Amino acid sequence: SQQGEEDPQALSIQEGENATMNCSYKTSINNLQWYRQNSGRGLVHLILIRSNEREKHSGRLRVTLDTSKKSSSLLITASRAADTASYFCATDSTLTFGKGTMLLVSP
Amino acid sequence: KAGVTQTPRYLIKTRGQQVTLSCSPISGHRSVSWYQQTPGQGLQFLFEYFSETQRNKGNFPGRFSGRQFSNSRSEMNVSTLELGDSALYLCASSLGSSEPQHFGDGTRLSIL
Numbered sequence: 001s002q003q004g005e006e007d008p009q010a011l012s013i014q015e016g017e018n019a020t021m022n023c024s025y026k027t028s029i030n031n032l033q034w035y036r037q038n039s040g041r042g043l044v045h046l047i048l049i050r051s052n053e054r055e056k057h058s059g060r061l062r063v064t065l066d067t068s069k070k071s072s073s074l075l076i077t078a079s080r081a082a083d084t085a086s087y088f089c090a091t092d093s094t095l096t097f098g099k100g101t102m103l104l105v106s107p
Numbered sequence: 108k109a110g111v112t113q114t115p116r117y118l119i120k121t122r123g124q125q126v127t128l129s130c131s132p133i134s135g136h137r138s139v140s141w142y143q144q145t146p147g148q149g150l151q152f153l154f155e156y157f158s159e160t161q162r163n164k165g166n167f168p169g170r171f172s173g174r175q176f177s178n179s180r181s182e183m184n185v186s187t188l189e190l191g192d193s194a195l196y197l198c199a200s201s202l203g204s205s206e207p208q209h210f211g212d213g214t215r216l217s218i219l
Contacts, residue, residue, distance in 0.1 A: 030205050031205055033208075035210075040195075040212075040215075041213075042111070042197055042199075042210030042211050042212045042213055043150075043197070043208070043210040044210070045207040045208060045209065048207055088150065092204075092205060096151075096152050097142075097149065097152075099149035099150075100149065100150075
């Protein structure tokens with residue numbers, strides 16, 4: 001299994017601050033994906049980064065990938081209360097997920 | 108276009124019963140995967156179907172089974188329900204391997 005493991009388990013910040021979450025995995029990958037889950041809902045795909053990419057941006061999201069360290073990070077800039085959710089990473093096709101990072105953004 | 112639809116949204120069963128959950132993928136998506144989510148174990152992969160064939164399977168007992176129909180709709184069945192089967196069951200569809208998955212809002216199954 002190519003499970004992604006997110007770190008930290010929980011993160012609490014104020015609106016306007018940046019939030020950084022990390023993901024580590026164990027084997028070679030073709031791509032890594034980040035998802036968001038609001039309480040009681042399904043996961044929503046945020047961004048996909050391929051193994052030959054080092055950084056990718058989408059709006060206030062920035063994802064980096066370091067294949068030598070088998071790690072990725074998700075940065076959310078200028079966070080909003082609506083960003084409050086759990087964030088998961090997953091690698092490759094048969095997606096296995098970690099337990100996620102629970103982000104709380106306070107107004 | 109319509110998203111992934113899972114029915115029912117909530118279900119209450121008792122131990123020993125069986126249950127069937129349904130998932131309608133996004134039109135054109137041939138891959139459907141199922142996941143179990145619990146507070147203790149997190150999000151765990153159950154199985155993936157592609158063009159009516161089970162392509163991958165997670166580490167779950169044989170009580171958990173599934174199938175996919177020619178229109179890509181999928182069902183998941185759990186027999187001889189146990190208290191520990193209480194969970195949110197999520198279905199996701201995609202165009203294929205390594206493509207982003209689109210999730211439904213899940214079926215919340217409670218076992219009494």
